[in-house]
Amino acid sequence: MEQTSPSPAPTGDPARRSWRWWTFEGPTVALVLATVLLTELWAFYSTDPDFYLPDPFRPCVIALLALLLASAFIPWRWLRTTLHVAVAVPMLAVLVLEGVGRFHEGDHHNWYVTRSPDRLLRYQYLPGAGDTRRGDHSQINKLGLWDEDYAIPKPPGTYRVAILTGSVADDGGVTYPQRFHVVLEKELAKLVPNRKVEVLNVSCEGYSSIQQVRLLERVGLRYQPDLVIVAHMLTSTILQDQSYRRIGNSFFLFRMMPLLSKLAGESECAMLKPMYDSYQFDLIVRSSYERLALLSKLHGFKVLVAAFPNFVTPFDDPVCMSLYDQVLDVARDQGFQTLRVVDEFRGESVKTYQKPNHPYDFSHPNPSGHEKLADALAKVIVPLVAQSQENVQHAGLLPQSPLHP
Secondary structure: OOOOOOOOOOOOOHHHOOOOOOOHHHHHHHHHHHHHHHHHHHHHHOOOOOOOOOOOHHHHHHHHHHHHHHHHOOOOOHHHHHHHHHHHHHHHHHHHHHHHHHHHHHHHHHOEEEEOOOOOOOOOEEOOOOOOOHHOOOOOOOOOOOOOOHHHHHHEEEEEEEEEHHHHOOOOOHHHHHHHHHHHHHHHHOOOOOOOEEEOOOOOOOHHHHHHHHHHHHHHHHHOOEEEEEEEEEEHHHOOOOOOOEEOOOOOHHHHHHHEEEEEEEEOHHOHHHHHHOOOHHHHHHHHHHHHHHHHHHHHHEEEEEEEOOOOOOOOHHHHHHHHHHHHHHHHHHOEEEEEEEOOOOOOHHHHEOOEOOOOOOOOOOOOHHHHHHHHHHHHHHHHHHHHOOOOOOOOOOOOOOOOO
């Protein structure tokens, strides 16, 4: 009897399902592999050796390859195709946003930021740079500070205050006359009419504490300040090249972190807390304040460390408050006086001081916020000017109210 061979099993029969690599659909596999390649290239291009968070792109490469391998064991073609597209397209969108953020930052900074020959400063403002688009006639002075060209040496009888901080004093979203150091100088002219008081902005956007003190040492001391105010923002502990606005290697993450914290229901300060709990805090903040203490003794100026609030979280947020107090404790260890500026804002809504178009801007308030900052600092400076006029020489002694003891 003639034996007939069995007919082929239907395509959908599990026994005939192929698990081989060639069952992949070429276009979608190519899409995933192209995404892996582009992500790896971007990770290489965007690397900052000083980033404080893990590189987010290499894990994405590993995840994409793992998903590609796992999809080999999915027998349904439609599901494999859907998975390939679902993982590749969002990652490609993030890479596009990363590129847009990078090149936007380049266009934004090129006209007034340049690389510094000082390896510790890394970058600085370009002396004499100006931008007529701002409409406030502001420009970088001849020493590379975003401020007026004050006289050197200091005129007799003048009391000078030097402000050290990051971008809050140089916020391009607020016109120059509205920035807190300019408002402060005008307030002091009214409150101390019988004494010339000048407020100098010895700051640069993105500078950490160690860069701020270095800028004082390299440039600010030429103005012979009587009082140095360190306006500490919670981002002043970031150890990386912040000539570009990013977190770690990511421009996209910089813009998304406050929003992601909101969605996660966490304090925005929670994303900064790891920096304050690590050696990085001692390296950037503690060592900088020790250096500042030596400079104050050598050059005869007093130091006030003022902890500035962020303008996204509630002003009584316990996580943020613990970080403010940690900074002020280090300042008091060096014999500095301290001011927790956030106390001036408690009981108010953060929305009052947010910019309408930038609700997740962590550090930069609207003009009303700048006025409030100036008011808080003026309360401290007026008694110091009076002390100076009376030639009271009490080393390290400042009024205790409204300062912390």
